[in-house]
Amino acid sequence: MVINHDEAAAVRPLTLAWVSRHLEVGERIVRTEALQGGITAEMRRLTIGTRDGRTRDLVLRTFVDPFYVERAEDWLNREAGTLTLLAGTGVPAPGLVVVDPTAAHCEYPSLLRTHLPGRTVLDDEGLETRVPLLARQLVAIHTLRPAEQPREYETLTTADTVVVPKGADAAAWAAAIDVIRKPAPPYEGRFLHRDFHPGNVLFDVPPSTPAGVRISGVVDWAQPSWGPADLDAAHCSTNLALLHGPAWGLRFAEAYEEAGGVLAAVASERLYWRVxxxxxxxxxxxxxxxxxxxxxRAELTTRAVEERLDAYITALLDAPG
Known part of the structure; x- marks a missing residue:
């Protein structure tokens, strides 16, 4: 019997049968729980009852939005390949159980993976401890040298598709858009996560000693790429700026270098990737x-995030060097 927190946690019948076929003999799903925070896919934690009366958890990732379903085959194949690649590397990534990238067995394209301990932490409290941990983890990812190099990074915007927020500093945004009209700077290629940010990192936070926090997992490996370390660092920086304020976005590059990471030596090149x-x-x-x-984070309304993005873009253009 599957016990649901709510309707959103229910696993669709074909998918349920597919998952069940890939469990160990005598195992069954005893509970499902919808996980919050995903943008591109539905995420569920499945609690599996084992033959000896214990339980273990798996995570089911399902693409249902038509926009993302069109891209799911590529993303899920890449994620499955990357999870296999990362096994044994020291990067705390989940293990692959099974993938159905074309929805041959499930209602929608899906991937089943192991569950990692820990949780995402998006609060402001304790950020000064977590930022160096994020930086060290990203440096470790960038040191990987897979036998088969992933595809080159893709840009996620163009000068013509930028949406200037209402009330934003028009001059600053015009200058920022001019920055990305230029050709991309040369770079030394690195293995990129391509969506590294606090929402894709799990932390183990001991209740008695919060300062003893550590990273217990890095998830969402759907878009691994080959490209400049600056781009991954910039992505985490933007997320930090919008979650916690522009100063934290500016701080992350320093933390990355303090952790041993190498970013572009020329200020204009750094600016290009951040912008x-x-x-x-x-x-x-x-x-x-x-x-x-x-x-x-109930206070992060669309307007509040737009204001932080405006402040961050302005701060990038004003930042020395």
Whole structure:
């Protein structure tokens, strides 16, 4: 019997049968729970009852939105390949159980993976401890040298698709858009997560000693790429700026270098990657803000996030060097 927290947690019949076929003999799903915070896919935690009376957890990722279903085969194949690649590397990624990228067995394209301990932490409290951990983890990811190089990174915006927020500093945004009209700077390729940010990182936070927090997992490996370390660092920076304020977005690059990471040596090249990533958020502010509110940050309205994005873009252009 499957016990649901609510209707949203229910697993569709074909998918339920598919998952059940890939459990160990004598195992069964005893509970499902919808996980909040996902933008592109539905996420559910499945609690599995084992033959010896214990339980273990798996995570089911399902693409249902037509826009993302069209891209699901590519993303799920890439994620499955990456999870296999990361096994044994020291990067705390989930293990792959099974994938159905074309919905041959499930109602929608789906991937089943192991569940990692820990939780996402999006609160302001304790951020000064978590930022260096994020930086060190990203540096570790960038040191990976897979035998088969992933595809080159894709840009997520163009100068013509940027959406300038209402009331934004028009001069600053015009200058920022001019920055990304230029050709991309040369770079030394690195293995990129391509969506590394606090919402895709799990933390183990001991209740008695919060300062002993550690990273227990990195998830959402749907878009691994080959490209500049600056781009991954910039993406985490933008997320930090919108979640916690522009100063934290500016701080992350320093933390990344303090952790041993290497970013572009020329200030204009650093600016290019930071601005490119920041502007990419202009087209998805509403979706991003909604996912964060669902994850507990009720004050992050679309307008509040737009204002932070405006402040961050302005701060990038004003930042020395």
């Amino acid at each position: 490119r990533d920041g502007l990419a958020f202009s087209e998805d502010v509403q979706l991003v803000a909604q996912s964060w509110r669902e994850a507990g």
